Amino acid sequence: MHFYAIRSDLTGFQHIHPTMANDGTWRANLSSLASGSWRMFTSFTPDNGTGKGTALVLSRTVTVPGTETKTALPAAAKSAEIDGYTVTVKGEPMAGMTHPMTVTVTKNGKPVTDLQPYLDTYAHLTAFHESDTAFAHLHPTTEVNGDHGGPELSFNAELPTSGNWRLFLQFQTGGKLHTAALTLKVG
Structure with missing residues (x-):
């Protein structure tokens, strides 16, 4: 499983790999998040059930309280x-x-x-x-x-x-x- 966090201004990128606990929940350590709106993604392929073998991506928006300081997106570069x-x-x-x-x-x-x-x-x-x-x-x-x-x-x-x-x-x-x-x- 891949887990990603990205702030709305496309800063603060994190890519981590949760591990499954015995109770079936997934856990990982996420570094501190700066204030603002973040999009969280999880990408995985189930190995059983109705979605077996299908690559899936789930996401949701999370707001971290505090004063948000937005960073401008750097110009396109090669x-x-x-x-x-x-x-x-x-x-x-x-x-x-x-x-x-x-x-x-x-x-x-x-x-x-x-x-x-x-x-x-x-x-x-x-x-x-x-x-x-x-x-x-x-x-x-x-x-x-x-x-x-x-x-x-x-x-x-x-x-x-x-x-x-x-x-x-x-x-x-x-x-x-x-x-x-x-x-x-x-x-």
């Missing part, structure tokens, strides 16, 4: 930096259609080839639409081959609506998880 890494997106996704998209990871201008598997894949790409917080969770089609991922990760991107999407790419190197964020304009 690259972002995090922890000394540069993540560059190539491709032109079109709303409602599957389009190829490639993400390249470099460090100090050199290709990164030591991406480690993170939850059975080299990256998780989570996207939220600017106006309605529509949600997409993508995995690269790149086959996992030990700690030798990168520098390019291929995705089949299907984003349902046009406009600005905030992308969060999570990848792992040296046992550390990195989360790069950028805004992508979808036609």
